[in-house]
Amino acid sequence: MSSLVTKRSENLETSKQVADDIDECEATEIDEEEKSDKYEMKERMHDVPEQDREEMEDIINVFDGLENQYNLIEKIGEGTFSSVYKAEDMKYYDYINDWDIDSKVLAKQQKPEGLIHESAISPTKREPKFVAIKKIYATSSPMRILNELEILYLLRGIDTIAPLITALRNEDQVLLILPYYQHTDFRQFYSTFSYKEMSAYFRCLFDALAACEAMQIMHRDIKPSNFLFNVERKHGVLVDFGLAEHHNWPLPKTCPCVSYETADLARESYKDYGPALGYVKNDTRPSKRANRAGTRGFRAPEVLLKCSVQTTRIDIWSAGVILLSFLTKRFPMFNSKDDVDALMEIACIFGKNEMRQVAALHGCTFETNVNTLTEKRVNFRKLILWASCGSASIYKEKLMHKPSIEETVCLDFLERCLELDCNKRITASEAMAHDFLYLDDPTFPFSFQRNDPSFDKPVPDSPPMENDSTETTQHFSRILRDGEDNDSSTQDMSVLKRKRPSDSIDDNL
Template identity: 35%
Template sequence: MTEVSGSVDSIPVEIQAEIDQLYQEVPNLTNEYELIDKIGEGTFSSVYKAKDLKGRVTDKFSSHFWSMDSKYVALKKIYVTSSPQRIYNELNLLYILTGNPRVAPLCDATRFQDQVIAILPYYPHEEFRVFYRDLPIKGIKKYIWELLQALNFVHSKGIIHRDIKPTNFLYNPELGKGVLVDFGLAEVQYNYIEDNETDVEEINSVLMKENRHNEQFCPCIVRGTSNADGHIASGPMVTIQNGKVLHLNNVNGLDLTKGYPKYEARRVKRANRAGTRGFRAPEVLMKCGSQTTKIDIWSVGVILLSLLARRFPMFQSLDDTDSLLELCTIFGSKKLKKCANIHGLGFEIHGLQDIKEDGYKDGLKGFVYDLLNKECEGGTLPEYSVAFETHVYLAQELYDTVSIEPKLPAIEDYINRSKSYELKKYQEEIWTDHFWCFQVLNQCFEMDPQKRSSTSELLQNTFFNELNEVDYLVPSEATDEDAANSDETEFEDDDVLLLSD
């Protein structure tokens, strides 16, 4: 979703025309909400800032509003071109997720004929492009912590957001608060294995028999567990000799030397590719049909990489093939080949000299250092930029192998020893934060989704210790749910879109 600038005092003519048109399309809005401005627009919806005239939404969901005296809400107009199932899915997921202050709740929903409007809290936030180059490491820590807290709640419900990106995480740097929005592409994660005590061989056999002809089945789900002999089940193994499939986990051999069989037995690989380019995980790019909440973790890694390297957007390829090549330049072709093998695919690269087998020298740290170094050489960073802290840390980490502690800047005379001590203590803390921050980054960018850390595992990283130790308890979830369920008579039946669990 793209943030649209504008002020209450001077609304562009075309936006005012949209507001007038919306009042005509949904007449029952007139007595409930005063539309003030258009604040966002996406592929499937437009969002408007509005004043809650009767205060019934802002009162019931007061814990979700960052300002106690706020009377503003966000009206999300879902385009009628969206399928009814997609609209229902988004509203129902919002309803299920109501209760966590870091996830935008569905406060109300109104429908008139084929037009559906969702009512959400209004969150005063800064656009990511405004602050991403200026956040110090402590600010980066708070941003990612807030995002992971929101995702942890969403994933605990078995829901994949599928479109994690800065514009879908509204953040206020001054308050240090963020909220996850836009569940238009979200879906419930499918559980292939529900009984963990079932015999591994039996699981793999059943999965292969039931799903091998399923377009969305991926061999990555039948691996990583031990069989009766103690060996690791690595998924369906394929052997091809002279064009003939000799072995495919009990799948009958197919002679491929004479073109396509009359009755094609090979699956067409299809999978959900929902999401935004540049933020898609490798398994999405490789059309894995067994995607999990781990695809959201990869997207968190892309955001964190942008914050550390002070570059946004980070990846800009227009198609999946180029996106995989972008990943190759950083992680290397060897890791991408191994990743492809997990999903039952081959991956070959020829004639591209800039892509190395082992990836970027010094990995993600080397990649970030080179990006920052180019900015330092080009003079594009202001003298006061916090990016220099990351640049100096990486320079010493990568190239000063003798030093075991951060070096202080070359200052001949300190005013007194106490200031010297404070400076050293501050810089040691910054060094420590950077060390653990890059560990979090590597955890997010694990190619194998089964090995990629979950939100709860990331939140346990030492990087977030100081935030986890502070009492960040919020009002219990029951408070909002009770409020939403109480005084239901205040909402008229013909104005509210009723949802079922």
């Protein structure tokens, strides 16, 4: 009996020794991997520009212990209020990382919804994990920084919005630690996307906007660089809430657009205004003050007209501008230097008549002496074909073809997003029920019928082109006609931008 106990104890000691040896080997392998990774990171640092390397060293010196948690690799972005750096999360496998959206999306795509892929959370898989470290400049307002932190906290848990991992502060220096997302540069895919691929892109974007809308949060800076889209996974994430703001109901009645009654009166009052180019001398009217944050080319009309009552629909307009870039295959679509030029660019599409209406809606007047602008708006389909076709002959040929179902649904969605009147513009929650966002989903119950005869209406003949050449810009004035007589010249639009006659926009300055 004693010999049996002795043999069992010897076997137990042997198994323990083997287990210890295995653990030691695994630890040694992990240490070797960490050493090799650190060596590779140091080698990469030699390729980083000297100025960026100095900035990263300053961050490490200011925040004690940061280098033990994150290994800064390179600078990946810079804006007016902050800079962003890519870094490896050295302690990723020591924590439960419920913020890792990439792993969640990958798990959903590889297994049925509700099951978590083991490789996504396995502690034995030592793939490097990265984060984005956002350094907010000391010149930023403390209230603005606090506002961004609060908004990120409110929007946590949404798979299409970048969550906040943690935040660090040392005196006036603030760092935000955010997930780093593998994404494709917008310029690499926007001109090649099909309608179904656009549908997947905008479904993710509007899912994020709907979440913001439910919290009454305006992002205020919707643009392609702030929506990181992974083409392979067909998933995108909205980032950078540095300019985001809350808006509360009921809205203050400081603009005619707020009340239905005043809005209707404003829409009719524009007809009573006669042309009054120039500025009023000794103007006694109070100046208009409104938030004009955002990126040029993506600002909504109410922002350009200094409306003091802005809502989440300003983000819908910006999303519509992105869709217009997809369809016209031109980015950026608008590239104005100031608000006056931005309004003129919008007027080139919507015409002077609708611009006067929207200006009156916000207590302003719109007048210009640019004689190439027409009263009526541009047909969106003609504009898109003109911008995307290489020659007038191709333009005429495509214009004669009836639009497909996908094209018709897409154009309807575009018109609802690019609505000058903010009260009539589609909301994010309404957009989530639109057919366009589900063109790639065969199980979605579309509201239109594929055999609906309304989609087979013949396209009216387009006006004859004067010159059948490859310089399509010569034919823009003819597209602007849209059925009306117009004797405007067909000169190049680039010339109009360089030698634009003086115009005047009275916005109660």
